[in-house]
């Protein structure tokens with residue numbers, strides 16, 4: 001595959017490090033990884049303050065024409081001044097054009113699934129860091145904003161205006177607001193929600209009974225509803241959010257969840273049913289072998305409860321497998337990760353899976369023996385040595401047994417560990433996952449968990465959950 005090098009040096013940096021050194025280390029990387037060098041783009045004497053650099057623009061144009069499949073740089077700051085901008089350029093411009101990216105100095109290489117995974121983890125941590133800094137800057141803004149009035153004069157639905165111009169929850173209207181959030185979380189669109197409210201003859205703030213889409217949209221997207229004010233700041237592209245300005249009607253986490261769903265709907269990345277549950281489909285029921293699926297519902301306090309449920313646990317078919325809340329599952333999974341590191345030091349456990357293989361052999365043998373029996377019964381019946389009634393009874397007995405063993409076998413197959421990845425790789429990924437878990441979104445957790453595992457089997461015994469088996473992905 002063809003690879004290109006991008007290098008840049010500003011006027012101020014001329015003495016610090018040379019273009020040659022950048023290109024040389026990129027070249028060495030390209031050779032080592034087995035790519036073919038297509039060309040080198042060099043912006044000499046340009047700073048990274050914007051992307052108005054002739055050779056960078058040329059590279060982006062060539063990229064769209066698919067002239068190469070890999071971009072190699074010496075360090076991210078050659079591309080953009082800000083790490084996050086650089087990582088976002090990779091995610092939003094390189095990757096969608098099928099072009100991979102490597103930064104020699106930062107050990108980034110998006111061309112393998114594991115490498116890309118590490119890359120997204122880094123991006124999300126960098127973004128998180130930036131948000132923390134922004135939060136600190138905002139504290140100052142907040143102090144000033146407290147002295148001021150509301151950013152705009154109209155009174156939002158769900159609230160009354162006090163004498164001092166602060167907001168106070170309107171009990172009756174706030175119930176409608178909660179209902180709107182609940183309806184949205186349950187999968188209803190903006191238009192459907194507006195229709196429901198109109199049908200129920202609920203009054204809007206200005207005394208109308210027809211709810212427009214815009215009114216509903218505003219309620220679902222305004223930070224007012226978790227107690228914050230959104231303010232425009234002169235000279236800044238981003239709005240400032242000032243929290244704790246008044247009593248919220250929904251929690252901030254519920255609000256965020258709604259924004260996240262809306263974004264994914266806009267991106268056409270999901271239907272409601274395929275929502276970001278990290279363990280959806282790979283989590284298996286230790287009672288019946290079915291998949292667990294994720295569900296969520298609003299709680300009375302305005303938060304969200306997320307949980308997993310066995311697919312066979314319905315009104316028709318009843319599996320004794322219990323429902324597990326997401327927080328409980330996370331605790332279980334993290335304990336599992338902790339123990340996993342320990343057991344990988346001992347190569348004979350978990351990754352090896354000898355006992356499972358033995359058990360599979362035994363099941364197969366039982367099924368085979370049973371088939372032989374069935375043949376014998378058929379022969380005996382054919383030659384008149386066995387009554388037809390008796391024959392039917394014996395056959396159904398054997399069939400029942402075979403059925404049972406086969407489902408047992410299915411379960412066991414899912415437990416057979418896979419050793420295509422080296423233990424070192426797995427340990428590295430699991431460590432990364434454990435260390436970054438709290439910083440990741442549901443979606444990012446899903447990418448990583450599902451890249452690592454094909455199956456995780458859980459079971460509750462005497463009120464204690466445990467992971468009774470797992471299968472690593474290829």
Ligand SMILES: [Zn+2]
Pocket residue numbers: 285286287288289290310311312313319320321
């Ligand atoms: Zn089940």
